[in-house]
Amino acid sequence: MESNSFTITVSGIDGTKFFNLSFRMIKGIKLLLLLFTLVFCTLIALLSIFVDDASDSKREKKEAVSKAYSLEKQLLRSHEFQSDLENNLSQKQQDIAYISEKLKGIESALDLSNDALDLKQRLNNAGLSVAARHQIMQLIPNGRPVKQGYLSSHYGKRLHPVKKIRAIHHGIDYAVNVGTPIYAPADGVVAVTRKSNKGSGNFLRVSHSFGFSSSYSHLKAFKVSRGDYVKKGDLIGLSGNTGLSTGSHLHYEIRLVGRSLNPLPFVQWEMNNFDSIFESNKDVKWDYLVNKIENQIAIALKLSSPMEPISKENSSLLVTSISMGK
Structure with missing residues (x-):
């Protein structure tokens, strides 16, 4: 008959002890050991997973901290960039305000209207008007032809100093010393250089733009020849006392x-x-002349494309001439 248990004998100084274990108990112990082993392995696996997760979390945390630091630097740079933009914008606004204020002064001096115009259009108009004025002053006679001397005879009816008859004096006279330099009052071309001991004496005429001309009588010498182009301020001759003259002077006509x-x-x-000049010389068609020059300059500078002819109502240069009441 088979036994359902076995005996374990343990001998020692205290004597011998006997333990009887049944096969059922042994199976239970084996199951407990197996269960313990499974639980232990499971705990080891879970611990390994936890350690891996902790390592991943640490790495992710480190990466997150690095990204946060990078974003913080980018944000700081963005704030600095925004601050620079705001400073630049503030400076630009101050510049625009300064330019606008200065432009108001220019517009006031030029008698320009700035209603319903933006700053660019106002600058274009002011630039056009200034350029047109400079061009006109370069092309049409203006200023004294001599730097010395005084005005000794005016334009109009007078008693001729030699003929002793009343007649129209078509120019003005400057009392100057012989050899006084004479300068071109505008750009032009020398049309006449005529030597003579009669009448106007040595005579010089310069043709300017738009039908204007200037002439100089009783000269001592010419500094230009017929056909020469001259610019405003160029030396063209020396005053004298030639022809029908009672003394050294320059007879100047326009x-x-x-x-x-x-x-x-x-x-x-x-x-x-x-x-x-618009009030003092009403016979000149200043409105057409100024409009012509303004349009030519506008085309050259490409200030507008296409450009309508400037009307009397909006031309800054014609305010006075328009009010002449033709």
């Missing part, structure tokens, strides 16, 4: 297509009193 004009307003004409 004509428009052959008709004499009073030279004095042209002599007194400067940039700071630009509009004065």
Whole structure:
């Protein structure tokens, strides 16, 4: 008969002890050992997973901290960039305000209207008007032809100093010393250089733009020849006492297509009193002349494309001439 248990004998100094274990108990112990082993292995696996997760979390945390630091630096740079933009914008706004304020002064001096125009259009108009004025002052006689001397005879009817009869004096006279330099009052081309001991004496005429001409009588010498191009301020001759003359002087005339004009307003004409010429010489069609020059400059500078002809109502240069009441 088979036994359902076995005996374990343990001997020692205290004697011998006997333990009886049944096969059922042994199976239970084996199951407990197996269960313990499974639990232990499971715990080891879970611990390994936890350690891996902790390592991943640490790495992710490190990466997150690095990204946060990088984002913080980018944010700081963005704030600095925004601050620079705001400073630049503030400076630009100050510059625009300064330019606008200065432009108001220019517009006031040029008598320009700035209604319903943006800053760019206002700058274009002001630039066009200034350029047109400078061009006009370069092309049409203005200023004194001599730097020395004084005005000794005016334009108009007078008693001729030699003939002793009343007649129209078509120019003005400057009392100057012989050899006084004479300068071109505008750009032009020398049309006449005529030597003579009669009448106007040594005579010089310069043709300017738009039908204007200037002439110089009783000269001592010419510094230019017929056909020479001259610019405003060029030396063209020396004053003298040739021809029908009672003393050393310069007889100076300005004509428009052959008709004499009073030279004095042209002599007194400067940039700071630009509009004065429109009142003093009403026979000249200043409106057409100024519009022509403005349009030519606008086309050259490409300020507008295409550009409508400037009307009397909006031309800054014609405010006075428009009010002449033709």
